[in-house]
Amino acid sequence: MNVMTPIVRDPSQQPFDTRTLLANAEQQAIDRCYEDFMIIDVDSHHYETNSYKEIFDYIDDPVMRDQFKYSKGQTLHPRSTGGYQEMAGRITRYQHRATEQVPPGAPHRDIGLTRKWMDAIGVDVACIFPTPMLGLGLNPVVEVEVQYARAYNRWLTEKILAQEPRMVSMLYLPMNDPVAALKMVEEFGGRKGVVGFLITTVRYKPLYDNAYMKLYAALEERGLPLGFHSATNWGDQSMHISNKFIAIHALGFAWFNILHMTNWVVNGIPERFPGLKSIWIESGLAWIPFVMQRLDNEYMMRSSEAPTLKRLPSDYMREMFYTSQPMEMIGNQSMLQETFKMISAETQLLYASDYPHWDMDLPSTIYDLPFLSQQAKRNILGENARKLFKLDTLLSDDKKARLKARSAV
Numbered sequence: 001m002n003v004m005t006p007i008v009r010d011p012s013q014q015p016f017d018t019r020t021l022l023a024n025a026e027q028q029a030i031d032r033c034y035e036d037f038m039i040i041d042v043d044s045h046h047y048e049t050n051s052y053k054e055i056f057d058y059i060d061d062p063v064m065r066d067q068f069k070y071s072k073g074q075t076l077h078p079r080s081t082g083g084y085q086e087m088a089g090r091i092t093r094y095q096h097r098a099t100e101q102v103p104p105g106a107p108h109r110d111i112g113l114t115r116k117w118m119d120a121i122g123v124d125v126a127c128i129f130p131t132p133m134l135g136l137g138l139n140p141v142v143e144v145e146v147q148y149a150r151a152y153n154r155w156l157t158e159k160i161l162a163q164e165p166r167m168v169s170m171l172y173l174p175m176n177d178p179v180a181a182l183k184m185v186e187e188f189g190g191r192k193g194v195v196g197f198l199i200t201t202v203r204y205k206p207l208y209d210n211a212y213m214k215l216y217a218a219l220e221e222r223g224l225p226l227g228f229h230s231a232t233n234w235g236d237q238s239m240h241i242s243n244k245f246i247a248i249h250a251l252g253f254a255w256f257n258i259l260h261m262t263n264w265v266v267n268g269i270p271e272r273f274p275g276l277k278s279i280w281i282e283s284g285l286a287w288i289p290f291v292m293q294r295l296d297n298e299y300m301m302r303s304s305e306a307p308t309l310k311r312l313p314s315d316y317m318r319e320m321f322y323t324s325q326p327m328e329m330i331g332n333q334s335m336l337q338e339t340f341k342m343i344s345a346e347t348q349l350l351y352a353s354d355y356p357h358w359d360m361d362l363p364s365t366i367y368d369l370p371f372l373s374q375q376a377k378r379n380i381l382g383e384n385a386r387k388l389f390k391l392d393t394l395l396s397d398d399k400k401a402r403l404k405a406r407s408a409v
Contacts, residue, residue, distance in 0.1 A: 006186050020112065022120035024361050030124030032367055037378045038393055039363055040382050041126040043229070043281050043352035046110050046129040048152060049073065054159065057328040058151035064143070076136060076148060106150040108208045114167060117355055119398040121362055124382070125391060127168050127195065134231050135300060137203035137264050142176045149174040153188055161193025165394060170196035170227045175203060178211040182376060185218045195389035196225035196279070201256040202233045208267035216273050225277040225321070225388060230257040247338040249306025258291055260319070265295060270316040277388060279321040282354060286328045289342045292317055323352035324380065325361045337371045348378045
């Protein structure tokens with residue numbers, strides 16, 4: 001390990017400044033010499049709540065626009081988990097993020113704040129998603145999801161992605177309205193920084209419904225991946241009997257992707273759209289071998305119920321992409337290694353931090369795995385995503401400076 005000079009911090013820096021809180025992570029990135037390859041974070045978040053006033057101005061319907069402004073966004077969120085994510089303790093600056101200082105020269109506050117954490121942990125390109133908005137699929141008013149999703153996507157592409165090449169996104173699809181979701185792809189599919197589209201799986205619409213087939217065909221035709229981002233819903237009837245956040249968090253993030261993955265495969269969507277790449281996000285990895293084995297076993301006994309499949313369910317699943325966060329089984333290397341083998345991790349796994357959430361993972365969770373070759377680490381930390389999203393090789397300014405300093409020695 002090539003240990004470099006420790007970071008020296010400005011004593012006047014705010015105690016809740018991002019780079020102050022991530023000082024150890026930044027030193028870790030330097031010590032591990034990530035500099036010579038590109039790191040792409042496929043699942044990170046920003047808090048669109050800090051830009052509500054800007055986003056609301058993009059809402060087309062004037063009545064709904066006023067409702068959003070008057071309610072300060074409360075119309076968006078019919079459910080709540082009581083703020084447990086915010087109180088989890090890993091990231092102590094939640095209540096301070098609105099006042100954090102932004103580096104001079106940033107074209108937008110969100111860009112400045114995002115650059116800070118990216119530079120600190122060694123990320124070159126980040127695929128960013130909203131945060132509270134990911135629960136929008138549960139809103140009983142379909143037009144609320146449609147109007148806000150379009151407003152957010154317009155704001156994000158015009159104010160953020162168009163200004164910062166290191167930030168990309170898979171844009172939110174309002175899946176409660178299949179026609180509106182298709183229009184979203186047609187309108188935004190070619191914009192700068194749009195590398196795909198996103199479905200939040202905390203919803204109760206069957207994603208195999210024929211109403212979505214034109215949408216999937218449009219994505220396949222454009223070569224744009226479709227992401228399935230999981231989350232939790234304490235209001236779900238099966239989850240409602242749990243009395244601890246830890247239970248909801250452990251089960252919910254896996255469960256909603258398990259449910260939609262199962263329906264996706266047994267209804268033959270990968271067979272109907274072989275060129276449509278899918279990414280399963282923020283549900284960890286432990287559930288994937290379980291679903292592979294369960295579906296293969298059921299299919300072998302009742303293949304007549306899945307007549308569109310030409311291969312085992314696990315064969316289709318091995319061709320899908322998965323994000324690494326949260327990395328379960330760190331304490332059981334042999335089980336983790338077998339999981340990597342089952343999912344063809346060297347070509348199908350994508351690094352994700354889930355920053356700034358309390359259970360975030362640094363690049364070292366991949367880089368430090370002893371059973372991975374150097375090439376496998378490069379692939380998972382960035383190369384797989386670079387190819388999938390068709391991105392140019394791009395290194396951060398911080399990383400370029402460290403490379404230049406190292407070459408001068």
